[in-house]
Amino acid sequence: xxxxxxxxxxxxxxxxxxxxxxxxxxxxxxxxxxxxxxxxxxxxxxxxxxxxxxxxxxxxxxxxxxxxxxxxxxxxxxxxxxxxxxxxxxxxxxxxxxxxxxxxxxxxxxxxxxxxxxxxxxxxxxxxxxxx
Numbered sequence: 001x002x003x004x005x006x007x008x009x010x011x012x013x014x015x016x017x018x019x020x021x022x023x024x025x026x027x028x029x030x031x032x033x034x035x036x037x038x039x040x041x042x043x044x045x046x047x048x049x050x051x052x053x054x055x056x057x058x059x060x061x062x063x064x065x066x067x068x069x070x071x072x073x074x075x076x077x078x079x080x081x082x083x084x085x086x087x088x089x090x091x092x093x094x095x096x097x098x099x100x101x102x103x104x105x106x107x108x109x110x111x112x113x114x115x116x117x118x119x120x121x122x123x124x125x126x127x128x129x130x131x132x
Contacts, residue, residue: 025103032106033122043067043113048076053085062093065113073109075101075118098122 020028036042043065050057062068072093076083087095096105098118106112114122 028103029101029106029122032103033112036106036112041111043111044119045113045115047115047117048074048083049080050082050086053082055086055089058083058086058090058093062090062113067111067113070110071108072111072113073105074113076115077118 033042045065048061059068062072070092074087074093074095075098076087076095078084078097084095087093094105094109098121101122
């Protein structure tokens with residue numbers, strides 16, 4: 001039927017991608033955060049709250065924490081939209097929710113800014129150690 005003949009058992013597309021198990025991903029995230037903490041590149045604050053979305057307030061908060069010139073990752077809960085809108089307009093700052101936090105983002109940023117509540121949700125044992 002085909003010019004030159006056909007291929008009897010030709011190549012079939014196959015997906016060779018692998019996925020890590022959830023426990024391994026959680027462990028790797030905890031290890032990367034603990035490594036950043038050992039290097040002194042994790043900043044834990046009590047809470048972050050703004051009345052209205054103002055980038056100026058977010059920049060002043062980062063300056064007071066001493067991380068204004070570095071590539072920074074801010075991990076937030078989805079509950080406060082004003083804080084999210086304040087941080088997302090700053091260059092070199094990436095804002096993620098706790099659910100979207102991943103190993104790549106932690107490793108690729110210089111400083112990670114978390115709240116105590118989020119740290120407790122990510123790794124309960126690390127929050128106990130940090131409190132002591």
